[in-house]
Amino acid sequence: MKKGVPRWFCFALVAMASLAWNVQAFSQVDPLPSWNDGLAKKAIIGFVEATTTQGAPGFVPVEERIATFDQDGTLWVEHPMYSQVMYCLEQVPALVKAKPDLAKKPPFSTVLELLHGDRAAMKKLNLKDLEVIAFATLTGMSVDDFKSEVKKWLAEAKDPRWKRPYTELTYLPMREVQQYLRDNGYKTYIVTGGGQDFVRVYAEQVYGIPPEQVVGTAGATKFGYGKDGKPVLTKQAKLVLNDNGPGKAEGIHLMIGRHPHASFGNSTGDREMLEYTKAGDGARLAMILLHDDAKREYTYGPAKGLPDTKVGTFTQALYDEATKQGWIVISMKDDWNRIFSFEE
């Protein structure tokens, strides 16, 4: 054996090199295994590589890496009805118990019929009714009490088709995109038409998105003091941000203050968010999910001749704008090999 470098040291070097190789190999594992190879998957990976490669023309400094996701219909199932609407309806019995004179008053009486099994009653409820029910069940209590109620409901409520908690009905491919973006220095935000306080209750546990990165429809709160002298914030029946349509761009400015570099949506309510995203300089990614998988989930549009719906409407005009503006349409049927994590 030659003097100088001992054999163990050579072994150590080889082991370290091998470790380094493994680390590199690991980083080349597919970050989006639930996505089929295709335009959509390529667009996501191409965007991340372009914006995070130092010196590349599309490079984005880490502090500007913001990605926004609509929630209902983009991150989790929204049919047959938004889960927050289900929450509001299912809170009505408790509300009526506290205020018995509401039991015979529409729209609360209609909701009671509906909950007692009269499905036809649903048709009697219009948008104005839903607003009345929303204000009655989402305001007037403290922020902390509301949070407890939502937590309790989420632990018990189940989606009628899959018989699972709503929080299990998230789309695995989208969670992979969120993780992939975060692994590459992006801050991931939810920008939802749903209630900001509602979504914040579970976003951290379900998506790894902290409360301060949830932008949603928000009501005013009122500062006051409880009986123990401690500060209490009470939810008011006054809208501060209607985070839908143009309100999504306005909400992004209010809460984030920059154009996102990537945005993901699925309906006309996301149009302005996607436009606002693309209006920023440099590399920008806009993607929109089409629900075209009748077997594994639902089909609705009315884009591409799919059935029309009031819940997550994706019009042909929006589809045409997507094509014209270079947004990427994700086909649930063709682009995703797996939808839910509980599937085989």
Added chain:
Amino acid sequence: MKKGVPRWFCFALVAMASLAWNVQAFSQVDPLPSWNDGLAKKAIIGFVEATTTQGAPGFVPVEERIATFDQDGTLWVEHPMYSQVMYCLEQVPALVKAKPDLAKKPPFSTVLELLHGDRAAMKKLNLKDLEVIAFATLTGMSVDDFKSEVKKWLAEAKDPRWKRPYTELTYLPMREVQQYLRDNGYKTYIVTGGGQDFVRVYAEQVYGIPPEQVVGTAGATKFGYGKDGKPVLTKQAKLVLNDNGPGKAEGIHLMIGRHPHASFGNSTGDREMLEYTKAGDGARLAMILLHDDAKREYTYGPAKGLPDTKVGTFTQALYDEATKQGWIVISMKDDWNRIFSFEE
């Protein structure tokens, strides 16, 4: 020389050990060199150590580490007048040029007298006048145009006493606290009664605080399209969040969604933020800065018999509450050995 480990390898080991020792020594360098030893400095260091030491009773998981700072009078000089008020006043000539009929109309005519050197004119301006001037100079333009105007003004405007840009008049001890908190996993936020869009223009460069971590008084914006078809947000004369007093707690809920673990303020406008901070469970730090240094900065209260003021009022009642509730009062005179980074 013995076979086996070569001498260079021993040297390398010693060098590495020495490096490790240096790193450790470096980490024990005083994180707050501009603070004199005393209760305030001890409180900050004690709080950080208690909340970041795994297993300690006060330990706070990294995702919950939120610290909020008032800006005017807490992070930078607010006397003789808030810099944003100076901005609004100094925008009046350009406003009058665009709308000449305003030149003879109070309060705009009063501002022109003031800018032409008639200091007594300032006394003619009441709060309502300032509101009129604020709406005229802070709304009606696009978010991007406003940003450009503020940038331009900040590059040129100077504080009358120090003859330096306002952005240099930040308190070095507070910037040290912000850095120390960030080095320990805290997200630092500004929670200001000033305009959110105004402060966002410089907060990243001046404090290392990104736009999405600036909470301030905010007006609505309106989404629309420019002549080129691109989305434009226009600033509306409608308040969404009055981020002062109780509005600071409400703003923290709206924009952050958690009780901060540490908060720093200096006036009655910060009272509810400090109360809201202390109302959370576990270790919480509330600190309030008293301007008691006539020589190096200003003195005002009226707490502790200091001169009364309408700009950053610190009442005796607030001082008494601080003492009773275990908030730490920072004495600018006694606790800070250096105030500005440009001082020797």
